[in-house]
Amino acid sequence: MVAVVSNSLSCLAIGRVAVMVTLLVLSSGCQAQLSSTFYEHTCPHALKTIRTVVRAAIARERRMAASLIRLHFHDCFVQGCDASILLDDSPSIESEKFAKQSNNSLRGYEVIDEAKSAVEKTCPGVVSCADIVAVAARDASKYAGGPSWTVKLGRRDSTTANITLATSQLPRVANSLEELISLFGSKGLSAREMVALSGAHTLGQSRCVAFQARMYGNRSDIDAEFASARRRNCPPLAPDGDGNLAPLDPVTPNSFDNNYFKNLLKKKGLLQPDQVLFNGGRTDNIVLEYSRNRLVFESDFASAMIKLGDIEPLTGSAGIVRKICRRVN
């Protein structure tokens, strides 16, 4: 009978049924999987609570939608989607927040703190920080006018962070197309999924320091007028100008749409990793397709975000549920 139960229940049962069955499922060699109904009984209002906080944060500042989507990406690419990105420096933690790719540019930590404390009020110690980040990214896309999707849940939080991994595994502005494809490939994401995910640059802002070199080089992969306009607010080699911001999609910086891809066709990609997606290489046809078909882009984006959220989660009894996202309990 017990064997029948553990065989007939999928791993999705974890978190919903008795601990006994959970242990049996795990001991049968079946790996715990994420499930959209994970908190159905243990914290039924979790998703609504998170949504309310995220909606208010984006209403206060529209850029926050971009920042929350990026936060999930920077979490998942380092040790998997385990909220390692949220851990602050401490005697035992070297925070990933200070990795070059995130230092002084990754945002949204306070919104996650706020969502976490709201959820803790009704169900203490139940909902992981990693799941809150995943849900916030989905809600952010929706509130910015982009696609929505069903978020799989049941991730647990890490007790460690790894700034070395963050520095080596998050993409950098100097990466070539092949390097980018390989970085995403090492996370199980295809070139097409990488192009779709890069479409998140339809939202948000970049600091001058990240596109300065591109605007001052004498190069053929950039529209001259566009470069000249960007240079006006991004002085050459001036540390003071490093923090100046420019929109990643100047046409509609706060709306999730496919203008990002249309800009690339006109050589108006802000960052080098934007324009390399359409610069005579093997992803040109994907950019072309997304520029012509917003629905295909949005559907691919949603699927790719689900895959991003599936990267190496801690499940079952691995990891912990942090009480405060910034530190280990």
Ligand code: HEM
């Ligand atoms: C393909 C490789 C990628 C590279 C090299 C890259 C690089 C960057 C850089 C340099 C910035 C500006 C940061 C700064 O101000 O210094 C940025 C912003 C941003 N990135 Fe990416 N990115 C990549 C892929 C992604 C992906 C996959 C997502 C999400 C799915 C994403 C979402 C964002 C968003 C939304 C912003 C704006 C954030 C804000 O305004 O707060 N990026 N990215």
Ligand SMILES: *[C@@H]1O[C@H](CO)[C@@H](O)[C@H](O)[C@H]1NC(C)=O
């Ligand atoms: C992060 O940025 C701060 C402020 O600009 C700087 O002082 C610090 O050295 C940077 N951290 C790392 C690890 O680069």
Ligand SMILES: *[C@@H]1O[C@H](CO)[C@@H](O)[C@H](O)[C@H]1NC(C)=O
């Ligand atoms: C970070 O990850 C690398 C590669 O897996 C590992 O060698 C190193 O010990 C890790 N550092 C920390 C602080 O966990």
Ligand SMILES: *[C@@H]1O[C@H](CO)[C@@H](O)[C@H](O)[C@H]1NC(C)=O
């Ligand atoms: C840019 O490069 C082209 C050809 O490589 C050259 O003819 C032109 O003079 C250069 N322009 C500037 C401003 O350096």
